[in-house]
Amino acid sequence: MASHVALLFAPINTLDVLKRAGLLGTSAQIAVLDYLQQAEHGHFGAEEIHRRIAKNGERMNLSTTYRVLNQLVRAGFVANVPLGKHHSLYELNTGMAHDHLVCVLCGRVEEFSDVTINRRRAAIAKEFGLRVVGKTLALRGVCADCAARAHPAGPRVR
Ligand SMILES: [Zn+2]
Ligand SMILES: [Zn+2]
Structure with a gap:
């Protein structure tokens, strides 16, 4: 059928x-x-x-x-x-272009998408004739929660 x-x-x-x-x-x-x-x-x-x-x-x-x-x-x-x-x-x-913020302490991953970064990435890849396959960017750091846990008295100065 x-x-x-x-x-x-x-x-x-x-x-x-x-x-x-x-x-x-x-x-x-x-x-x-x-x-x-x-x-x-x-x-x-x-x-x-x-x-x-x-x-x-x-x-x-x-x-x-x-x-x-x-x-x-x-x-x-x-x-x-x-x-x-x-x-x-x-x-x-x-298929949605996005990048990542990754906390090196707790492993939390947040996604973000920035039009300017996406546009520049495409332009740079084109300039170098690169067909992008692994296309994400990861900003690594310490998330706000982990920073607060390490310094409970207040926000980080640096
Ligand atoms: Zn964290
Ligand atoms: Zn993602």
Whole structure:
């Protein structure tokens, strides 16, 4: 029946979406993308993604999780928030340009979007002929709550 066919090939079918992007659609790729899709607006480290997926019964090791995340970033499904040399956060790429404020003490992540930064970023990338794939910027610092906890007497002077 026509309605069943439509259901089978619904656009939310993760395997279909991955294959259309030229990926194999392995069970690991599906598990990672599905996880980030249902956890929309979340930012997660690879270890955390790996742990949560393992809890759901998907068997894959941490290096596979890293590999799959890189594949999904390259294909444009996932955005990478680089936090220094050996650490990144990952989130679903919703296509909305935004950047991040990350607290180095409590790990809190806030999103912001600034028209001027977005425009300059696009202009700079164009100037260098760079096709941007990992497109987020992370400002790292100490959030207001953590600063207040460290200095309960008052706001920081510096
Ligand atoms: Zn904090
Ligand atoms: Zn974000």
